[in-house]
Amino acid sequence: MFDKYMICEEGFGNVVEDGQVVGFTFLARLPYYRGIGLSMVEDIGVVIDGEPVSRQDVRFTVRGRTWTLDEMETEYTERWNFGEKAAVTVRRPNGLAPGRHRLQLSERIRVSYLPFVPTTRDAKELDIPA
Numbered sequence: 001m002f003d004k005y006m007i008c009e010e011g012f013g014n015v016v017e018d019g020q021v022v023g024f025t026f027l028a029r030l031p032y033y034r035g036i037g038l039s040m041v042e043d044i045g046v047v048i049d050g051e052p053v054s055r056q057d058v059r060f061t062v063r064g065r066t067w068t069l070d071e072m073e074t075e076y077t078e079r080w081n082f083g084e085k086a087a088v089t090v091r092r093p094n095g096l097a098p099g100r101h102r103l104q105l106s107e108r109i110r111v112s113y114l115p116f117v118p119t120t121r122d123a124k125e126l127d128i129p130a
Contacts, residue, residue: 006031006122007105008085013128014095021095023057024048024128027085028105031120035081036109038062038072043119045106046090053090061087098130 011027028044030036044060046053060067062080066089080086088105104123111118 003031003120003122005029006107006120007103007124007126009124009126011085011087012103012126015089021093023090023092024095025087025089026103026105026126028088028107029085030080030082030109031107031122032109032111033082035079035084036111038067038075038078038080040110041069041072041080042108042110043106044069044088045104045108046088047104048090048096049101053092057091059089059091061089096128098128100125100127 006029008027008029011025013025014021015023015025038060041060043055044058046058055069058069060069060072062078062084065078067075102123102125104121106119106121108119
């Protein structure tokens with residue numbers, strides 16, 4: 001229901017570590033009206049410029065802590081709260097070139113009272129400054 005708010009307009013850019021561009025990052029929100037435990041996030045899918053990103057290359061950061069998607073499966077104490085912006089980082093040598101990019105995000109979450117696992121999607125065109 002909050003699908004169109006999943007990808008935040010701010011926070012999109014390359015990630016630099018030790019002087020090297022090692023990937024890109026963006027801010028994302030949960031599309032569900034309540035917070036959920038991180039173990040209830042089944043998957044976070046990223047497609048950049050039509051190219052799907054491998055699950056192993058995705059990192060999730062909230063309140064200063066970072067997990068791989070596999071690590072989130074057994075994270076029972078931390079939550080992703082409604083409205084909270086989390087950083088999704090993609091490990092990608094050289095990151096993204098300056099200019100406009102089409103970012104697609106899908107989030108598959110388990111909700112206790114639903115008999116299925118919903119997947120919500122958002123897509124936006126965002127710019128990497130030169």
